[in-house]
Amino acid sequence: IRLAVQQMETDLFQHVEVTSTEQIQKDNVLSRIVSESLQSIEGAIQAADGKDKKLFDLGIDRVDPRSTDAFGPHLLTSSQAVEIAPFGKLYTGITKSAVETLNISVQNIEQQLSRPIPILKCPFSNVPDCSHAATSRYRSIDGSCNNLDNGLWGRSFTPFERMIPAHYDNGVDEPRQTSISGGPLPLARKISSKFHQSSLIGHLMPDLSHMAMEFGQFLSHDIQRNALSTGHDGANINCCGNNRPSSEDPCFAIQIPTDDPYYSKFNRTCMNFVRALPTPKLDCRLGQRQQLNQNTHYIDGSQIYGSDTNTSNSLREFSGGKLKTGADPIIPNLLPKDTANAANCILPTSNANVKCFLSGDIRVNQHPALSSLHTIFLREHNRIAAGLAAVNKNWTDQILYDEARKIVGAMLQHITYKEYLPEILGDAIMNLYDLNPLTSGYFNGYDSSVNPASRNEFAASAFRFGHSMVHDSLKYNGNGGDRMFKDVFLNPALLYHKTGGVDGIIKGLTDSYSQKVDEHLSSQLTRHLFESQPGFGADLAAINIQRGRDHGIPGYLLMKAICDVDSNVHDPSVWGALKAIYKNSFDIDLFSAGVSEKPVTGGKIGPTFACIIAKQFEALKKGDRYYYENSGDQAFTPEQLDEIRKISLSKLICRNTGITSIPTNAFTKNSSSRNPLMLCSGVTDIDYNRWKCGWSDWGTWTPCVNSIQFRWRTCMEQKPCVANVCINNALEEQACGSIVYKKKIRRRKNKYNGVKRYGK
Ligand code: HEM
Numbered sequence: 126i127r128l129a130v131q132q133m134e135t136d137l138f139q140h141v142e143v144t145s146t147e148q149i150q151k152d153n154v155l156s157r158i159v160s161e162s163l164q165s166i167e168g169a170i171q172a173a174d175g176k177d178k179k180l181f182d183l184g185i186d187r188v189d190p191r192s193t194d195a196f197g198p199h200l201l202t203s204s205q206a207v208e209i210a211p212f213g214k215l216y217t218g219i220t221k222s223a224v225e226t227l228n229i230s231v232q233n234i235e236q237q238l239s240r241p242i243p244i245l246k247c248p249f250s251n252v253p254d255c256s257h258a259a260t261s262r263y264r265s266i267d268g269s270c271n272n273l274d275n276g277l278w279g280r281s282f283t284p285f286e287r288m289i290p291a292h293y294d295n296g297v298d299e300p301r302q303t304s305i306s307g308g309p310l311p312l313a314r315k316i317s318s319k320f321h322q323s324s325l326i327g328h329l330m331p332d333l334s335h336m337a338m339e340f341g342q343f344l345s346h347d348i349q350r351n352a353l354s355t356g357h358d359g360a361n362i363n364c365c366g367n368n369r370p371s372s373e374d375p376c377f378a379i380q381i382p383t384d385d386p387y388y389s390k391f392n393r394t395c396m397n398f399v400r401a402l403p404t405p406k407l408d409c410r411l412g413q414r415q416q417l418n419q420n421t422h423y424i425d426g427s428q429i430y431g432s433d434t435n436t437s438n439s440l441r442e443f444s445g446g447k448l449k450t451g452a453d454p455i456i457p458n459l460l461p462k463d464t465a466n467a468a469n470c471i472l473p474t475s476n477a478n479v480k481c482f483l484s485g486d487i488r489v490n491q492h493p494a495l496s497s498l499h500t501i502f503l504r505e506h507n508r509i510a511a512g513l514a515a516v517n518k519n520w521t522d523q524i525l526y527d528e529a530r531k532i533v534g535a536m537l538q539h540i541t542y543k544e545y546l547p548e549i550l551g552d553a554i555m556n557l558y559d560l561n562p563l564t565s566g567y568f569n570g571y572d573s574s575v576n577p578a579s580r581n582e583f584a585a586s587a588f589r590f591g592h593s594m595v596h597d598s599l600k601y602n603g604n605g606g607d608r609m610f611k612d613v614f615l616n617p618a619l620l621y622h623k624t625g626g627v628d629g630i631i632k633g634l635t636d637s638y639s640q641k642v643d644e645h646l647s648s649q650l651t652r653h654l655f656e657s658q659p660g661f662g663a664d665l666a667a668i669n670i671q672r673g674r675d676h677g678i679p680g681y682l683l684m685k686a687i688c689d690v691d692s693n694v695h696d697p698s699v700w701g702a703l704k705a706i707y708k709n710s711f712d713i714d715l716f717s718a719g720v721s722e723k724p725v726t727g728g729k730i731g732p733t734f735a736c737i738i739a740k741q742f743e744a745l746k747k748g749d750r751y752y753y754e755n756s757g758d759q760a761f762t763p764e765q766l767d768e769i770r771k772i773s774l775s776k777l778i779c780r781n782t783g784i785t786s787i788p789t790n791a792f793t794k795n796s797s798s799r800n801p802l803m804l805c806s807g808v809t810d811i812d813y814n815r816w817k818c819g820w821s822d823w824g825t826w827t828p829c830v831n832s833i834q835f836r837w838r839t840c841m842e843q844k845p846c847v848a849n850v851c852i853n854n855a856l857e858e859q860a861c862g863s864i865v866y867k868k869k870i871r872r873r874k875n876k877y878n879g880v881k882r883y884g885k
């Protein structure tokens with residue numbers, strides 16, 4: 126910011142491209158506003174920084190991330206994100222000044238005066254040079270240069286996009302908290318306790334296994350990680366103490382009514398809630414407050430490998446292309462241990478070997494089911510790296526790592542589009558949005574004009590539908606049986622069990638049902654989330670509603686209209702219950718009404734969420750140059766692609782655990798007809814010959830004709846082989862029948878042309 130102020134005099138209008146006198150006048154007005162307001166806004170930001178420092182020095186802004194007030198790892202914001210927050214404050218501050226001074230709407234500011242202001246620095250101005258990326262077979266770690274025209278699209282530490290503009294109370298940045306009929310919106314916790322309370326009747330999903338819940342979360346952690354505001358030096362903020370106004374940015378604490386059916390027992394009237402940190406838009410034009418995604422937006426396995434180079438390097442073995450594993454004396458093949466306990470999870474005092482885990486996403490320790498799925502993919506990466514190394518002795522660590530990462534990323538996409546989404550969205554929507562993978566050949570739908578970025582309506586509301594699928598407990602085939610979620614949040618101990626462990630958790634996930642997607646959430650999430658004090662934890666339904674308001678997510682009815690959804694998509698009693706809580710139907714929050722819609726035919730979620738989710742996955746497919754079915758320089762060969770198409774989550778589980786049988790489709794519960802059990806002993810590995818460079822194995826001999834027979838082998842220069850190891854095909858011939866000749870090898874270049882025949 127200070128730099129921006131210094132630049133003000135020198136840069137003013139230096140790079141402005143203007144087209145008309147009217148535009149010049151508008152721009153002049155805007156620039157005057159910017160220069161007039163800059164100093165006072167900077168002063169306000171500095172004052173807030175000073176306050177943060179004081180709270181930090183007094184030891185107040187240091188919430189233990191393990192405590193209920195901290196939402197575990199969700200509050201740990203990366204330093205790259207912390208650096209962007211001041212820009213967000215500055216841009217929204219100036220936008221507000223412009224709106225007030227000119228007395229026009231923020232949309233007008235965005236539309237009429239929409240261009241970057243040259244005197245303001247932009248945190249997204251370092252557009253990478255993507256010239257080498259066009260021919261690269263591998264994605265960058267941070268997602269940059271996937272799109273060659275817009276190198277920052279989908280990169281980590283860039284803003285969430287939006288389907289439609291935000292609905293903030295003041296139009297620019299204040300959370301949506303006022304009813305359109307006037308007066309406050311109903312409290313998020315009140316909506317949760319009245320509408321999202323857990324249900325014990327008919328709450329199980331008859332078709333979907335609990336693994337469908339878990340894969341959804343794992344996938345969501347690939348696509349997005351919101352960045353929350355921090356105090357001084359990245360400190361965790363508590364908005365429920367007496368030291369910060371509980372509803373002054375960055376606080377937006379969740380008020381708990383005094384007659385709350387649960388929290389009143391503990392005299393709790395406040396639940397910590399910190400606003401997402403503000404960021405300008407990617408193009409740094411003035412406008413509304415936006416939020417920041419710390420992960421790569423693409424489905425690329427970033428939750429396994431990291432979304433920045435430092436993280437990804439810290440997870441690599443740098444030998445044989447492998448990822449680091451935990452050096453545990455009893456169970457060797459776990460995720461690497463977080464010996465510094467930076468993730469701050471809960472460790473048992475009884476066993477010093479038990480440590481939290483490291484992965485590409487810091488939320489890996491949230492609960493053992495999530496950590497277990499991470500473990501499966503880590504093992505698969507290392508298995509593939511070893512398989513590739515066995516057929517290509519001269520491949521370096523880097524090639525092995527890159528290629529194994531490429532294959533695992535493709536497997537994630539295949540499982541997402543082939544197995545997971547069809548269960549959630551149903552066939553009609555899969556077809557409508559062209560989401561089905563092909564059975565052979567390349568997909569030719571890459572469209573460089575499609576921005577793949579995660580949409581705010583998707584991340585802050587729609588894809589949280591999975592919270593409704595979470596069961597009360599984790600079924601556990603191991604020591605001590607099933608575990609209530611509240612007993613295992615942030616606790617990795619289960620993975621270290623000798624009998625059970627990852628196998629016991631994974632088996633339990635495929636062997637139990639998810640809950641139905643409806644308005645009911647398990648009380649493990651709405652009363653006991655990250656419970657650290659006996660009795661109560663946080664409430665995820667209330668947090669989801671509050672987060673939607675924090676991000677200015679528009680009300681449900683507007684999103685429903687945008688999605689062109691007919692009326693009557695709710696059970697009348699459900700809609701009646703919502704209307705009884707809200708003063709005005711147009712106020713109803715997207716999460717609450719979206720999650721409670723009646724499911725679409727063949728799917729598990731209602732039409733509004735299905736529309737938001739399908740549009741997102743369409744963008745993630747068509748806007749990803751590295752989508753696994755694409756052709757081009759970065760493509761798999763057709764034969765390699767066929768190998769990817771053979772995999773399923775169940776096969777991955779078989780290959781990486783000691784589990785002996787599993788439902789063929791891991792997302793639907795085993796039933797003898799629809800989804801029979803498959804024996805893991807019959808599961809084969811991918812055919813690494815599809816990746817082998819140099820000569821293939823010899824084929825079989827042809828039948829003996831005229832006392833001679835042949836066999837061939839081919840030179841495999843398939844990508845990513847280094848060329849010139851061999852050329853074309855080689856033919857071997859030998860005598861057969863009664864006369865025995867010596868066999869010879871020769872090149873079959875230009876069909877026998879110029880090649881001498883040996884032997885007879
Ligand atoms: C036991 C299981 C789960 C727990 C404990 C959990 C917990 C959480 C928490 C604490 C947040 C942060 C809320 C906020 O501050 O705004 C969150 C965000 C989110 N969750 Fe979950 N979740 C679970 C499962 C799932 C599932 C199954 C899905 C989807 C299928 C899902 C999708 C999301 C999404 C999309 C977000 C927003 C992510 C972001 O941008 O940071 N979660 N979850």
Ligand SMILES: [Ca+2]
Nearest residue numbers: 347421423427
């Ligand atoms: Ca990603």
